[in-house]
Amino acid sequence: MVLVIWLCLEYYERHVFFQSGFAPLVLYNWLLRSAFALFFYSSFIIGISTTVWWHKNQIPLYPIVHAIGFIMLVASIVLRRRTTSAKTLTKKGIAQFYMSVILLISSLALGYGSVFLVFYVVIIGCPLALLLRNHEYKLLSAIEACVMMCGIVRSV
Numbered sequence: 001m002v003l004v005i006w007l008c009l010e011y012y013e014r015h016v017f018f019q020s021g022f023a024p025l026v027l028y029n030w031l032l033r034s035a036f037a038l039f040f041y042s043s044f045i046i047g048i049s050t051t052v053w054w055h056k057n058q059i060p061l062y063p064i065v066h067a068i069g070f071i072m073l074v075a076s077i078v079l080r081r082r083t084t085s086a087k088t089l090t091k092k093g094i095a096q097f098y099m100s101v102i103l104l105i106s107s108l109a110l111g112y113g114s115v116f117l118v119f120y121v122v123i124i125g126c127p128l129a130l131l132l133r134n135h136e137y138k139l140l141s142a143i144e145a146c147v148m149m150c151g152i153v154r155s156v
Contacts, residue, residue, distance in 0.1 A: 018132065020097040022089045023139050032135060036128045039120075043105065046120060047112030059113045069110030076103035091137060098133040102126055 018036050019028055050057050059065045080100035086093050105125045109117040
């Protein structure tokens with residue numbers, strides 16, 4: 001329920017969910033965005049399937065694992081809110097943003113208590129999030145270089 005309310009708030013504030021949103025959408029790699037979206041929404045299907053049908057695939061420490069997942073979800077929300085409210089974006093801000101994404105997808109795996117989903121997050125989700133982060137590093141560097149060039153041109 002907390003995740004759904006938070007996603008509604010993000011949508012209401014017009015934040016791009018899978019990126020920090022500092023650059024126009026057309027500059028983001030659509031293939032990476034699509035792959036991450038497919039990963040993220042399929043995680044819900046895997047988690048629900050684990051809860052409903054694949055009981056042998058559940059992590060046995062029921063209340064403890066789910067509580068850790070909930071704590072990670074709250075930490076992810078706090079870190080993301082702090083990052084998106086920053087006035088300027090730096091590489092550190094991008095790194096914090098994607099750390100919040102990794103915490104979020106990890107919290108889903110633990111929240112559903114699915115062994116398969118934990119592997120799915122580690123093998124597919126985390127590398128995708130790191131690829132998105134590296135793409136944003138390149139975007140930030142290109143934008144900073146453009147600003148420096150414009151500053152040099154104006155001073156001449």
